[in-house]
Amino acid sequence: MNQLIRPRQGRLIAGVCAAVADRFGWDRTLVRVLTVAAVIFAGLSLWIYILLWIIIPSDG
Template sequence: MTTAATGALVRPKQGRMIAGVSLAIANRFGWNLTLVRLLTALAVLFTGVGLIMYIALWIIVPSGV
């Protein structure tokens, strides 16, 4: 896993916990993976939008290498 931001939003196959959405976002923007996962979990727990967004990104963002 790299810390630098990459050009494409792709769900990597290595390092996934569920679908790799948080990992894809962290890699794309160069953000801390733990922080992205924490914010994702909070959004899922406290808003209905978090789960809908996660599922939508799971479907939309392509799976990569």
């Protein structure tokens, strides 16, 4: 499987959703929609997103 790396192209904010989608072979839009829904309905996921933004390295 691919490594968990935030892509420089195709990302909207930080590339976390794109990295997760690419790593597991999922659709980027689906991961983004699920992330937005999780942030709206469970505020803790915003902190998880920010933490992943810091932890996951960017390519290049």
